[in-house]
Amino acid sequence: MAGGRHSRNPSNSREYSRRSAHIRLDSRSRSGRGSDRDPSVDPPRIPVLITDDDDDEDIRTPPHARRLSQSRARRLSREQRERERERNSSANANPTQTQTRRNSSHRRRSSATRRESVAIPAAAALPAADESHRASRSSKLLEKDRDRRSSRLPTDSAIIPLSEESLAAFNKEEEYRRSRALKREERREKKTMGELKRRKRRSCCILCAVAFVILMIIILVPVGVLVIGKNNSSPANAGGNEASGANSGGGGTGNGIGKAPTANPNTIPTAAKGTYLDPFTWYDTRDFNTTYTSAAVGGLSIMGLNSSWDDSAQVNPNVPPLNKPFPYGKTPMRGVNLGGWLVLEPFITPSFFNKYDKSLGVVDEYTLTKYLGAKQTAQVMEKHYATFITEQTFQEIAAAGLDHVRIPYPYWIVDPVSTDPYLPRVGWRYLLRGIEWARKYGLRVKLDLHSIQGGQNGWNHSGRQGVLNWLNGTDGAANAQRSLDMHGQLSTFFAQPRYKNIITMYGLVNEPRMTALVLNDVLNWTANAYELVRGNGLDAKIVFGDGxxxxxxxxxxLSGYDGLVLDVHQYVIFNIGQIAQTHTGKLQFACSGWGTQMAQSNDPTTGFGPTMVGEFGQADTDCVPYLNNVGTGSRWEGNLIFPDPSASVTTPSCHGGVNCSCDVPNGDPAKWSALYKDFLLKFAEAQMESFELAWGWMYWTWDTEDAVQWSYKKGVAAGTLPQIAYERNFTCSDPIPDYGILGMPETF
Structure with missing residues (x-):
């Protein structure tokens, strides 16, 4: 039906032209319901019946109900006028418009009826007036009210309320529409949530797949590279757990330091795979060129080197940059040794030796590597090369005001003997990298061949203790020639332009034991080595030991050899007469004794000529364990036992020879007295001043595991060495303290 489900025909409304309302007015107490009170007290309830025909009813209509009646009458009058206008225009009106107006009129009547039905019960709840008061005014008010209704209400008007059935149907349809809308909304929401879940699942699947692919690449590529590039028989890849640790996870071996080689393992020739030239066997790859190369100069590999270099660095304002000549003899050199690195020395790194029972005879690098075997030697020694001296070492040396480094190295990293147990050739790569790090910080290098074929002195720092087969014994001459051939290779290699400014000093052999060798044989060998090195174009200063x-x-x-320099090592602890001096006496000897010797030797008219101190230290005792060999004691305490009884010292050697103790020198420097530290500092500075009367000095050594009095690094930290090598407080012109009077014991 047009116009709405509940519209009615206006022509049928006349039968509802009159309406009656029955209003019951209850008087209620303000304090509660009437059922809770005494009936004799409550006023009687008066029923009121109001109709359009009862004009004489003697009942007063309450004010609220009267106002509702007036409002209702006005609405009915307006509705009657609207119906009249609709009838007048119905003849010309469009049927659809007519029906729309009817529906609108019906809705207005229905709304008015609903408002009235709500208002009348509210009026019924009003309290009843006093009975006597109502009786006096009821007739007048009712009569007046009937007159108003008669004048305002049309007789033919009618109100058509919605029937209960129509209202129920309307409500039911509204409920149905709401339920359908709710279901549609729920379906849309479920569809949206389902789509979001599907998208999330797809995203998760894609991310998981990508992560899996990346993980497989990370795992499989290095493994594949190692499988292809490594030879399982390589010594560098064998051994136990000693090469693993905090630094594991990189390098060419996969369990070392640095990044994996960038080279394609397939480019490495089959013959080179697994050898020291194969970068996939390198424990440490930091700052190495890991591209495989078979190139060599003088028969020595250039492995690990980059093609460019820079010599512009200047270590401090007191010395020229590398690309300018160093004025030796005018400006003193101040340097330090890198002892215990490429060739072991037991007192520097005692941890290599103190773990073994004395009965095993592990006393030097030869016996250590023989005991370990080739595979474990490869791991243990290369890890030591990679970690004992690092780039930070050179940075710290430069920061300490030093300008030179002396690098001891052994023959087996250059020209190994097949029957030796040492790790062959691997240390060569680390030597070359060390030179490049020195270049980076403006430090000049003195190369020092610390061990030679056959052994030049038989001491543990030459690699093999007790063996002196160079220029001595059955193989002495052959070993001497082999060492000359090695110098031919070395000098050819270091004559390259890249080393012209950095390798400024070239040592022939460390501490040849001339007291046990034929002096002329040593002098002839030295002259031959000099000619060989110069003939290969090496312009560095050539250094030989005083023996x-x-x-x-x-x-x-050995006069007449240009650029030949005499190297002397000065210690007071290996001589009984010097070690027994008082602290004050040792300080006086450092100033006057060594000062006089250095000045005299450095003058060609009174001595050899150019002279340098390649080793010295501040220790005034020989207390450090393993200094005199593994398992032996010290001169200081009188328990130094050698296989040769004539070399043993069984009497304490401190001044006075009583209560000599190594506890303080070997103890914690934090517990040293201020007076003892003052002596150690002045003793070191006095030596530096005296040695600078010649070409300068190089301290032995930069670092140790435990021996503070032998470590430049630890001495600076302890306050027993100058913080900056060229900024010193004590000079030999200052008064020398009498430490005995000041109360320092001579027993340590």
Missing amino acids: FLGLENWKGR
């Missing part, structure tokens, strides 16, 4: 003959015995020997 413990004493500086005064070198005047007139």
